[in-house]
Amino acid sequence: GQQLNQSPQSMFIQEGEDVSMNCTSSSIFNTWLWYKQDPGEGPVLLIALYKAGELTSNGRLTAQFGITRKDSFLNISASIPSDVGIYFCAGPTQGGSEKLVFGKGTKLTVNP
Amino acid sequence: ETGVTQSPTHLIKTRGQQVTLRCSSQSGHNTVSWYQQALGQGPQFIFQYYREEENGRGNFPPRFSGLQFPNYSSELNVNALELDDSALYLCASSPGGRNTGELFFGEGSRLTVL
Numbered sequence: 001g002q003q004l005n006q007s008p009q010s011m012f013i014q015e016g017e018d019v020s021m022n023c024t025s026s027s028i029f030n031t032w033l034w035y036k037q038d039p040g041e042g043p044v045l046l047i048a049l050y051k052a053g054e055l056t057s058n059g060r061l062t063a064q065f066g067i068t069r070k071d072s073f074l075n076i077s078a079s080i081p082s083d084v085g086i087y088f089c090a091g092p093t094q095g096g097s098e099k100l101v102f103g104k105g106t107k108l109t110v111n112p
Numbered sequence: 113e114t115g116v117t118q119s120p121t122h123l124i125k126t127r128g129q130q131v132t133l134r135c136s137s138q139s140g141h142n143t144v145s146w147y148q149q150a151l152g153q154g155p156q157f158i159f160q161y162y163r164e165e166e167n168g169r170g171n172f173p174p175r176f177s178g179l180q181f182p183n184y185s186s187e188l189n190v191n192a193l194e195l196d197d198s199a200l201y202l203c204a205s206s207p208g209g210r211n212t213g214e215l216f217f218g219e220g221s222r223l224t225v226l
Contacts, residue, residue: 033213041219042116042204042219043202043217048214090154090213092213093170095168096160096168098143098160098206098208098213099145099170102154102155102156103154104154105153105154
């Protein structure tokens with residue numbers, strides 16, 4: 001089945017540092033999504049990518065849809081304490097665009 | 113605008129019992145999906161409901177079943193609970209038809225099976 005592999009599993013950084021994480025798959029995806037989950041909350045969509053090669057920003061966050069359609073990365077610039085959480089990449093299953101497969105997540109810790 | 117709400121937030125059951133989890137979708141959303149999130153894992157798709165019908169199912173056995181009501185709220189039922197069913201169960205709603213992949217999640221129901 002479709003699987004998404006995220007790396008790194010966890011990151012410990014200092015406030016103000018930039019962060020980069022990525023997501024790869026052996027399958028082609030036509031949409032790449034990045035969600036963030038805060039402790040005790042459900043995931044929230046950060047960025048959606050719909051076209052190969054697309055580079056999209058949302059404030060300090062930037063994400064790219066890989067040209068091969070098998071990878072995506074998420075960058076966070078000038079991290080702040082509220083960036084703490086788990087970041088998931090996700091893509092639609094073969095069943096449809098709103099039936100998602102998620103990676104295992106990258107857990108981000110920001111030290112003030 | 114009211115977001116997705118789930119109940120109960122926490123519950124403990126024993127092996128073999130049955131459980132019902134409830135979800136109210138965000139206002140204006142007619143599609144509800146359920147996900148299981150085991151500890152340290154990403155959410156895993158269970159099934160989706162649209163217009164009161166199951167509209168796609170992940171790799172879960174038949175003892176996982178659901179309902180959607182005319183007001184678009186939904187229930188997830190799990191029979192014959194197993195220890196591995198311990199997880200956070202997330203409900204997500206979406207407006208349907210937009211195909212953006214954007215889901216609006218509730219805070220989840222944390223189920224512990226002893």
